[in-house]
Amino acid sequence: MDFMISLLERLSLWAWWALAGLFLIGEVLTGTTFLLWPAAAAFLTGFLALEILGTSWPMQLSVFAILTLVLVWVGDRWVRPAMNRGGQSGLNDRSARMVGQRVSVVSDFAAGRGRVHVGDTEWGAETLDGSDPAAGSQVVVDEVRGVTLIVHPA
Numbered sequence: 026m027d028f029m030i031s032l033l034e035r036l037s038l039w040a041w042w043a044l045a046g047l048f049l050i051g052e053v054l055t056g057t058t059f060l061l062w063p064a065a066a067a068f069l070t071g072f073l074a075l076e077i078l079g080t081s082w083p084m085q086l087s088v089f090a091i092l093t094l095v096l097v098w099v100g101d102r103w104v105r106p107a108m109n110r111g112g113q114s115g116l117n118d119r120s121a122r123m124v125g126q127r128v129s130v131v132s133d134f135a136a137g138r139g140r141v142h143v144g145d146t147e148w149g150a151e152t153l154d155g156s157d158p159a160a161g162s163q164v165v166v167d168e169v170r171g172v173t174l175i176v177h178p179a
Contacts, residue, residue, distance in 0.1 A: 049061075148172070
């Protein structure tokens with residue numbers, strides 16, 4: 026027991042920052058964002074451990090616990106939903122990025138089917154309303170169904 030108390034009495038800025046580093050390593054390995062908040066709390070608590078402020082180890086542990094709870098709540102309430110909204114950007118989903126784009130018709134549509142030029146690739150396309158856009162005209166991508174784009178005239 027005396028060993029634990031002597032260890033706690035020696036908590037310093039570097040000990041808290043080392044703990045923050047361990048939490049960050051765990052965060053990198055898991056990628057959950059949950060360990061990010063205790064890491065931030067340990068980093069901030071390290072400033073309290075400075076010799077200038079002279080706070081005791083029970084006070085440091087209390088501040089760490091309170092900061093961890095507050096940061097986990099804030100992160101779960103506001104940061105995580107904001108990060109999840111970023112997943113709708115279609116960054117790694119080419120088909121999701123195409124929705125809403127204006128594209129050029131490569132060949133005349135017949136019976137609501139034809140080909141369009143998107144970026145550097147030609148795609149098969151369909152219109153749901155049965156219209157037949159002419160080659161060279163512009164259409165807007167509404168949806169991607171497998172390898173077929175659903176479009177409407179621009």
